[in-house]
Amino acid sequence: MERTKGKRQNKIILFTGMALLALAAIGQLAARNIEGFAAWYSVHIYSVIVAVSGRTFGVIPVSVSEFGLYALAAASAWYVVYRRKQWRCIASRAVLTAGAAAFLYTFNCGINYYRPPFSSELNLNMRESSVEELKALCRYLTDKVNETADDSPYRAEWAVWGRDAMRELGKRYPGLSGYYPRAKPVAVSWILSVQQLSGVYSPFTVEGNYNRAMTDYNIPHTICHELSHLRGFMREDEANFIGYLACIESDKKVFKYSGYLTGWVYAGNALAEQDIDSYRELYGRLLPQVTEDLRDNREFWNRYEGKVAEVSNQVNDAYLKINDQKEGVKTYGRMVDLMLAYHRAEEP
Numbered sequence: 001m002e003r004t005k006g007k008r009q010n011k012i013i014l015f016t017g018m019a020l021l022a023l024a025a026i027g028q029l030a031a032r033n034i035e036g037f038a039a040w041y042s043v044h045i046y047s048v049i050v051a052v053s054g055r056t057f058g059v060i061p062v063s064v065s066e067f068g069l070y071a072l073a074a075a076s077a078w079y080v081v082y083r084r085k086q087w088r089c090i091a092s093r094a095v096l097t098a099g100a101a102a103f104l105y106t107f108n109c110g111i112n113y114y115r116p117p118f119s120s121e122l123n124l125n126m127r128e129s130s131v132e133e134l135k136a137l138c139r140y141l142t143d144k145v146n147e148t149a150d151d152s153p154y155r156a157e158w159a160v161w162g163r164d165a166m167r168e169l170g171k172r173y174p175g176l177s178g179y180y181p182r183a184k185p186v187a188v189s190w191i192l193s194v195q196q197l198s199g200v201y202s203p204f205t206v207e208g209n210y211n212r213a214m215t216d217y218n219i220p221h222t223i224c225h226e227l228s229h230l231r232g233f234m235r236e237d238e239a240n241f242i243g244y245l246a247c248i249e250s251d252k253k254v255f256k257y258s259g260y261l262t263g264w265v266y267a268g269n270a271l272a273e274q275d276i277d278s279y280r281e282l283y284g285r286l287l288p289q290v291t292e293d294l295r296d297n298r299e300f301w302n303r304y305e306g307k308v309a310e311v312s313n314q315v316n317d318a319y320l321k322i323n324d325q326k327e328g329v330k331t332y333g334r335m336v337d338l339m340l341a342y343h344r345a346e347e348p
Contacts, residue, residue: 007088014092020099024106031111038114042232049108050230051179053206058181063209065202066186072097101204109203112232118242121175124341131274137340138271141264142282144248148256149289154216158254159183162223165250166231169242172249176231176242181207183223189213193304198222201229215297220258221247237334240266244339261290263339270336 031038057064076097083089119126159182170177183199184207186192192200192211199210199222208226210219225243233239240262247259272279283291 010088010092013096017092017095017097017099020096020103024099024102024110027103027106027111031114038111039116041111042115046108046112046232047178050206053108054179054181054230057205057207061184063184063186063202063207065205065207066188066209068205104204108206109201109229109234113234115232117235118173118175118228118233118238119338119341121173122342122345124338124345126337126341129337129340131271133340133344134267134271134274134336135278137336137343138264138267138278138282140343141260141267142285144260145257145264145290146285146287148253148260149287150254150257151289152216152254154212154219158220159185159223161250161252161255162220162227162246165220165246165252165255166224166227169246169249170231175233176228178231180227180230183208183210183226185210185212193300196301196304199226201226206230213300215293215300217258217261217293218297220250220252220255221262224255224259237338240335241338241342244335245342261293263335265294266335267339 031041079093080090163180163182166176166180170180186200186209189211190213192198192209193213197211198214198218199208201208208223208230210222210226212219214222221240221243223243224246225239228239228242228246233242244259244263247255247262250256250259268279268282271282286294
């Protein structure tokens with residue numbers, strides 16, 4: 001009797017997991033093949049998910065996704081050992097776990113990759129830019145970086161300021177309006193550091209998490225970057241650009257500095273490939289505090305280079321391509337094109 005009950009339970013769990021996998025596949029196919037579905041879903045369904053999940057998990061001061069993953073890993077290991085001779089139990093629950101993960105990923109994240117990009121709201125003239133235009137942008141950013149240079153140490157309030165900065169940006173751009181929870185620092189930053197990650201969006205709890213251990217100037221921009229994912233803008237280049245806009249339009253000097261310096265790094269790297277002498281000239285104009293921050297940042301990430309970082313980069317590259325970002329990690333370079341188009345539009 002007990003054995004029959006156990007078999008029935010295993011079948012129910014297995015079929016539930018398979019049903020969740022099927023729903024995830026349907027969601028992905030709809031997003032990829034039905035025109036307008038992803039945009040509709042993001043506005044009418046996903047926004048409700050963010051409001052509910054954000055308020056639910058937002059009251060918890062630590063990253064629920066981080067500790068949830070630790071708990072899941074521990075529970076899974078215990079269950080496999082405890083039921084090591086009952087492979088049907090293990091297999092059915094593995095399928096259920098995979099199905100739940102695929103379902104949450106698809107409906108809290110995956111569909112959003114196929115919504116219209118944020119840049120479509122800006123009506124930007126995305127064209128090829130001359131080296132002179134790139135130099136002009138870098139000169140502008142150099143002046144702004146020096147003007148806003150701030151050596152304030154990290155404070156927990158930065159998470160609140162980041163949320164406020166995104167709310168303010170949402171007043172200007174409707175696609176960014178809506179509920180924002182606070183981003184949360186992960187407790188074990190080493191896990192992100194060895195993967196060369198400054199932050200991560202968790203689709204399972206709809207949380208934005210950031211790496212507290214990295215150089216302080218990176219943190220405000222990363223907070224805004226991760227919160228932009230909560231609004232359904234999943235492309236990394238656009239999340240970088242949204243984070244840049246949120247920071248430079250913030251009323252907090254430390255956020256302005258983070259935004260301008262992050263923009264300077266992207267634009268400066270592009271300029272170095274085109275005109276190394278101009279890059280060196282502008283680098284030489286940066287205040288000592290700024291060059292020290294850049295050096296600290298470079299040294300921090302260099303400490304974590306290795307096989308794990310290499311594998312993480314390859315996995316991230318494959319992940320982006322699977323989600324229709326065909327250039328893979330190279331799509332991060334589009335940040336410069338967006339900044340150039342934006343500053344052209346802002347010029348009098």
